Amino acid sequence: MLEIVIYNWRIYRLLRRLARQRVGMVLQPGNYWVIEYAVEDNEETDVLLKTCYMRGWVEPLQNSVPKGRLQADGSSPNGPMFDSAGPIWKLTDTGWSVIQRRHELGILALFVAITGVVVAFVT
Template identity: 55%
Template sequence: MFEVMRYEWRIYRLLRRIAKQRVGMIMQPGNVWVIEYAAPINEQSMPMVQTCVLRGWIEVLHPDVRHGKLKDDGSLPDHPLFNEKQDIWRLTDAGWSAIHRNHQLSLLGLALSAIGVIVALKA
């Protein structure tokens, strides 16, 4: 049970990281996006990404975009800058609702109103 809860929490954290991504600058020539706070999509997080796609929380904005990483100090690497391809993801409305936990808040409001009706009928 706790493993399922940990996995769901990791999915929630991945959604929040995808939501924090932003385009920091556009490098020329070629209109290359420099994405700040990019969510790391690797072999460990790909099942979580596919779970989010299955649930309708994220979708591909741009497929197979050339991808590379800067050095730790922010400078350009010595090897070719774009050595991988990766999708750029975006959150859907359902993904934003999952982040803000709208479903849980709706259920809590429904439960509180049901308790209120029961208390009113008892009095």
């Protein structure tokens, strides 16, 4: 049970990080996006993103996009600019609902309404 709660908390944090991403600049020539606050590209986030994709919370904006990292000072790397390729993910409307916890608020509102009706009939 605790493992499920921790896993879902990691997914929630990932969705929040994904919502903060933005395009900081576009490098020319080649029209390459520099994404600020990008989600890390590692094995854990890959599994979490695929889980979110399966649930319909995220979808790929583009597939096979070249990926690389700028140096700490924001300059281009000394070696090759791109070292891998992968999708750029975006949140769906359902993903935004998960971040804003609309489902939980709806259940809470229903519970309060039913409790109010029960209290009104009892008194």
